[in-house]
Amino acid sequence: MTGLRCHQLRYRRPDSSAGDAADVLSGIDARFKPGTLSLVSGPTGAGKSTLLHLLAGLLRPTAGEVQWLGQTVSRWHSSHKDRWRRQVGIVFQHQRLLGDLTAGENVLLPLIPRRMPIRAQYTAVADALGRVDLATKAASPAARLSGGERQRLSLARAIAPRPALLLADEPSAFQDDAQTAGLLQVLMAEKQRGAVVIVCSHDPRLRRADGIDHRHRLHQGRLVTME
């Protein structure tokens, strides 16, 4: 059993009242294989970010399970999930960068606790920044970057540790067409490296892009596979 699988995944916000019947997500069944790029689209508020957070182990599902390589990750203890998350690269919709740190330091963050020589860490940072066209911004504080640069920096941070599972939430936000094309190239490269790549976006440019293996749509809390 390889890749990521979710089975009858359901999520209701913990602060929902008993009478609030609407689940954010319900009955999500999907399989994401290594070396594939999947796109999950849907309107704002459809639950795309929630789905990514569930897949990354940041949220605990109300019911159902998330499996990685046949292991039910969603049932793991928090400390095991923390360790598993080292295989996961995540691009948040709101970037979640540390603004007072430089771009390079932000990319370094996921690498610090890993058993890597410092020189290798710095090489990985430089490589990741170069791939998202931010090599010249390595020493700039993240807070001074533009919205598009910040989003690309978030992608650089996610790919620097060469994750086996890459989850990207609206990665093309604030990007012009050329930058979006460059970003797609990065995602393709990750897919070709063998990673499971899942992108959530309502950007039509991504929906039309070539090289996407599976297209899903979130509709009323359910995942519909388009192709």
Added chain:
Amino acid sequence: MIHRWCPPMLIWAARDLARHPWRHLATALTLFALALLLGGTQLVRLAFVETSAHLLAKAPAIVIRRAAPTGWVPIPITAAERAAAKVPGALTPHPRLWGLARIAGQTVVVMASPPAAEPARGRKGPAPGTVITGNGVAAVKTGDRLVFDGHPQRSLAVVGQLPAETAAAAHDLVLMHPDDARALLDIPPGHASDLAIEVFHETAIEALANDLAGAFPWPVQIRHRTTEVGRTLAGWERRATLATMIYAPALLALVALGLTSAVSSERASAQSGLLRALGWTGRDFMRLHLWRWAVVCLPSVGLGLASAYLVAFAPGVRWPGPLLFGWTATPPPFYLSAAGSAAVLLQAAALVALPYLAIVVLTGLRHSSSDPHMLMEEGLR
């Protein structure tokens, strides 16, 4: 180059601390001050207790004075020695000639050297008409003449000074020939200031003191070494306790401040949530916080304790004179004993560093055990 030898987590801990330099500098200064205050208090206490005990160990086991309604009167040497000889266990009774005199408004301790009044028993001291002085006596130097107040005034030649290392015991001491001391202190021939007695074993002191009290044909005051040691210890314990009372609230304030910031910092929570989303484990957080503790706490506490050590044991320190004993005029230099200071330093280091370590560990535990999504959301609110 430095990066090659430093663990990445240590570099990150230092970088993380540098993001809020003033806050951590204030913490470091507080820890430094606490270590200096607590270590200094305990080391000074230890130094004076050790030095006093060392000096008292050289003092006579029992000293007997003849009591009088006015205080004391000279003791007849022959009768006193005979009375002491009747008490089994009272060894080598020896009369001493000493007292207080004034030189240009300064009170000094005058002592005959050799101490026995008569005969001199083979020991050499200053020749008649000459004195050897401690370092704090009226700013005189060898070759000067020392003029004692009184009627008539007496003038003795200074032929030497005691070494500075003896100042703790002999700062205001003037050693002179027994004949000069007798004349200056107005003690008649055949009499002495008191009678010093040695004992075979320290444990016999108190019992012998009781026996000696009844052996003399006149009322006597008896002082013995064990009570003097006890009094000295109690005095220093009292001083140290008072000083520690200042330290305790300061430490509590530090703990409260640390706990408050650990619990309430939403920004720190958001950062921890993000780092956990990026693959940091609880163990990584503990490593980070322990490195942060090491970077802030160890140098501060180390410097604080080193300063405390210098305050207490730097050769020739003069501050204890005016501050602890009220000796404003020519305070003596102290050369204090550092025996046992390692244990005190360790204890002080533990008392300052461990509460801060507890705060750090609690913060690390909180950030490593909470839900990462919730921590990130806290930071957004």
